[in-house]
Amino acid sequence: MSARTAQQSYTIKEAAALTGLPASTLRYYETIGVIAPISRGASSKHRVYDESDLDQLMWVACLAATGMSVSDMRQYVANGQLGPSAATEQVELLAQQERRLALEAKQLAVRQRYVRLKIDYWQAVDAGDTDRAELLSKEARELADELKRVKKP
Amino acid sequence: MSARTAQQSYTIKEAAALTGLPASTLRYYETIGVIAPISRGASSKHRVYDESDLDQLMWVACLAATGMSVSDMRQYVANGQLGPSAATEQVELLAQQERRLALEAKQLAVRQRYVRLKIDYWQAVDAGDTDRAELLSKEARELADELKRVKKP
DNA sequence: CTAGGAACTTCAAGTACTTGAAGTCAAAAG
DNA sequence: CTTTTGACTTCAAGTACTTGAAGTTCCTAG
Numbered sequence A, B: 001m002s003a004r005t006a007q008q009s010y011t012i013k014e015a016a017a018l019t020g021l022p023a024s025t026l027r028y029y030e031t032i033g034v035i036a037p038i039s040r041g042a043s044s045k046h047r048v049y050d051e052s053d054l055d056q057l058m059w060v061a062c063l064a065a066t067g068m069s070v071s072d073m074r075q076y077v078a079n080g081q082l083g084p085s086a087a088t089e090q091v092e093l094l095a096q097q098e099r100r101l102a103l104e105a106k107q108l109a110v111r112q113r114y115v116r117l118k119i120d121y122w123q124a125v126d127a128g129d130t131d132r133a134e135l136l137s138k139e140a141r142e143l144a145d146e147l148k149r150v151k152k153p
Numbered sequence C: 001c002t003a004g005g006a007a008c009t010t011c012a013a014g015t016a017c018t019t020g021a022a023g024t025c026a027a028a029a030g
Numbered sequence D: 001c002t003t004t005t006g007a008c009t010t011c012a013a014g015t016a017c018t019t020g021a022a023g024t025t026c027c028t029a030g
Helices: A012-019 A023-031 A051-065 A070-080 A084-126 A130-151 B012-019 B023-031 B051-065 B070-081 B084-126 B130-151
Strands: none
Touching: A012 A023, A012 A051, A023 A051, A051 A070, A051 A084, A051 B084, A084 A130, A084 B051, A084 B084, B012 B023, B012 B051, B023 B051, B051 B070, B084 B130
16 A cells, blocks of 8 residues: 555546446435445535445445345445455355346346347338248247246246 | 137236236236236136236336336337337337347446456455455456446447 | 536435235135 | 135335436536
8 A cells, every 4th residue: 555556536427337326326325324425525515436435335236236125235234344354255245146147147138139039020010021920929939938937046 | 710729828926927027016017007907807806817918018028127117118018009000110119128238238247247356356365365366456447447438338 | 717518416206116914715625 | 615725906105216406516618
C-alpha cells in the first residue's frame, strides 16, 4: 500500500455497471441497510464508491442473484464483515453462484433458440409456407420439453 | 385432427412445470388478463389447461423472461389471437427480444468469468499465495472495465 | 465566468409478483 | 363409503424493487 495506490473511486453509475445492479437498487440497498452507507463527495451529495464498497456490492449481487432475501443478506453481510477468515465459505458460496450462472446460461441458450425458431415460424406463416410453419411449430414444442428438463435439476 | 387426438389436459402444477412459471404467477397472469381465463373442471373450481393454453403460456413465459412488461404482454398476446395477419409485427418484436437476449448472454459471460476469477482469488488467499492473489485481483479489475463497456452500446 | 445539459439527489407511488390464511375438492387408503 | 392427505381455490397483505417528479450538482463549451 504505497502512496501510488491512489484509492480508485467510482460514481454510482460505474458501480452499477460493475456489479450489474441498477443504480436505483444500489440506493435501495443502502436505505434498507443491506450495505453500509456510502461516503459522499466533499462538495456534493453524490455517492462515491471505493474498492471495498465495490467488493461488498459484488458480494451482495451474488447473494441476491442466488435468491437470498434482503433480510438474510443484511444478516449475512454483517457476519461477512468479520474478515478473510471466512475464505473457505466465500469459495463455497462463489462456487454455488458459478453453478447457478452455468444453469442460467443454459436456460438462456434454450430461450435464444426458441425465439429464433418462433421468428422462423412467423416468417414461414407470412410467406404462406404452411408445411414449414407446422414443422417449426413441432420443433418449438420439442424445445419446450428441453426447457422443462433444464429447469428442475 | 382425428378422434385419436384426445385433447391432453393439465393441472396448474403441470402447467407450471412445463412453462417454468410458478403456479402463483399463472393465476396472477390470468387475473390481470395477460392470458385468457382458463376453463375449470366440471365438478371442481380447479383450472384445466389444454395444449393451446400451454402454447400461449410458454409464449408469455418467454416474453416475461426477456423483460417485457405485463401490459405489453397483454397487448402482444391480444395481437397473437388475431391470427397470422399480425405476423410482421410478431417478427419485429421477436427480433427485438433476440437482440436483448444476445446482450444478456454477453453480460452473463462476463459475470461468469468474474466469478471464476474471484474463486481463484480466494483460493489463492486461502493458500497464502499473495502474489497470485494480487495478480488475480488486478485481472478482476480489468474485467470490470470490460463489463462497463458491454453495458452501454 | 456563466450557460446548458447530463447525472445526481430524495421521496412517494407504482409494478410484478409472492406468501399466508382460510377454506374446498380429489384421489388413495382403510 | 368414509377418512385423510395434499393440491387446489380466493383474497389480502407483504416484498423487492422501479419509476416519476422535482429539485441539486457536475462538467464541458462558449
